[in-house]
Amino acid sequence: MANHVVIMAGGVGSRFWPLSTPEFPKQFIDILGCGRTLIQLTVDRFKGICPETNFWVVTNHSYVDIVKEQIPGIPAEHILAEPAARNTAPCIAWACWSIRQEDADANVVVTPADAVVMNTTEFQRVISGALAFTQGHDNIVTIGIKPNRPETGYGYVKAMPLGTVPFGSFVKNEPNGTVPNGPIRGVEAFKEKPDLETAKKYLADGNYLWNAGIFVWNVKTITDSIRAYKPELAKQMDKMVPLGTVPFGSFVKNEPNGTVPNGIVQEIFPQCEKISIDYAVMEPAASDGKVFTYPADFGWSDLGNWQSLHEKLSKDAQNNAAVGNVHMYECKDCVVHTEGLKKVVLQGLEGYIVSEKNGQLLVCRRSEEQRIKEFSA
């Protein structure tokens, strides 16, 4: 089975204004100041998993040129240009229907474009393990990140206790009808973002993992699952990506911007229900005992806010993290991203975010970062 990687890159990154704007959101920005944008880092960490010609990017139509520029190796027909944002279920459905059209036996990883992974070697080991599993199982694997703090900003996956319970139907491919040996475990349930007290319990329990939004499955499993749990969405995809009605290849190569004639996408995609893959497929599939998780620890962060960026960047002795030519005097606990400026001098700031891009400047207390969307309006 050939591996394919689907990168979901449709977000607007409003919590990182002014660094991230609807015109040029965070996944396309070198937010870590390392010389590569987040989506480029995402592509980088999958090298070895599959060739660049097997990458797919689903993004808003207005970001297609940015994707082409930042990932020149990706086939143009693998950039799926959403005419409207419909959350992750229609996004993943479109990608997987398209992959299936090219390769009915494909093995697929779906990943957000904007997460950060510090240990890519371990990341590749985990993803390879998950892909080996979905090659032999018609089940879904979600990567579960081992929590190191009672984080209230992420959803959780509750794994079944280690090696205890045979999973019934979903283990039917295993020789002895039990859960496979090794690190992969059954998923009991998905949990919404908890309050702090609940998060502390999750951490103490040991069976709860962060839901990283990284999913592994073979293309038959996911398309069948969508058909089972969201039949309307499956019908819409059948119309939009009409499997087997046109010769593979020839059909898509003539279209400038995707795998099906644009008109059909324009018509159907915006009608799809706006729903996440978690609600649409993961939760009901977990209830049916069809979801596994691979507990992992590869320095993952969703990099969803300035707090997490401050954590990921290297800090000076006063706990300041800065990207750009930044000179700080009597500053402490600041996070600064001003790469577009020639020179920045900050004095007497404690616990502030300072960010500039394209003529827009934000200086605000880190404690107020949840108001950034308001500030940017």
Add this chain to the structure above:
Amino acid sequence: MANHVVIMAGGVGSRFWPLSTPEFPKQFIDILGCGRTLIQLTVDRFKGICPETNFWVVTNHSYVDIVKEQIPGIPAEHILAEPAARNTAPCIAWACWSIRQEDADANVVVTPADAVVMNTTEFQRVISGALAFTQGHDNIVTIGIKPNRPETGYGYVKAMPLGTVPFGSFVKNEPNGTVPNGPIRGVEAFKEKPDLETAKKYLADGNYLWNAGIFVWNVKTITDSIRAYKPELAKQMDKMVPLGTVPFGSFVKNEPNGTVPNGIVQEIFPQCEKISIDYAVMEPAASDGKVFTYPADFGWSDLGNWQSLHEKLSKDAQNNAAVGNVHMYECKDCVVHTEGLKKVVLQGLEGYIVSEKNGQLLVCRRSEEQRIKEFSA
């Protein structure tokens, strides 16, 4: 007698970095956000005193193009391009020697390019009064600003008590040999920037005025005074601006950048003693009883630092002064100048300077503004 105005515009404005830079200093900036730069406001407030063709600007050679652009009405040969900064005495000497070459009977006002005057009507009344005085007297008039606070950042002029003492030699043109009636008073002495206690005494005394660096004299008086108190400088000027040895007009018109062949300026001007007009002429002339002052109150500020800019700008209810598209939340006592940015959001700042220009950003406590030169290095 025709009036001439000499604008001294050679400063680098280092205390306003990054707004002001050596490449483009504050006198050429719209620092008040009113649509006119400081030097343009200076020209504006002299309209009616003399025609634009009688303006002179002495500035660093690297600012000549900026001057031409900002004051298009000034004759090119009236822009005196200093090859090096030599403080105000050589600057004023060059201008006055040049004026004398054009018009030996000229009546002259010398002014810095970067001060601010709020009441231009009163300003014109005072300047006209001073010019009327120097038309009939071979004496020097310095404009003395009536202090409203014990300011330690300015030098002071000590005026003689009102109408009491005949000035000896210098009043010889007065019909009755006494000081003239009216507001103009003799100057007893110039005083350096005082400490706070001394400044309070000055304020209480009532005879001390701020030295605004605005001087009025006829061209014969100042050139004679320089010859008397700084004979070496006068000799250098005789060489550099050789009065009467070439036909007026024709001589200067062929030179691109000044009133004398550039080579001579390049050679002589940098050799001139680096000294202020206050030390070179004002203080010895005051000792000789040859300096008068016109006490004035026209909303003058030398706009030398962010503190004075904060005072001059209009403030919101939280005492914030801002130039630019600035949105403030929970901010107080700030002064912001970010005209080059499209949008600025500030949150939770109290008593800060925020300034951006040409990709250089400063955020610092107002209490630390004396360190800005250090910050800009």
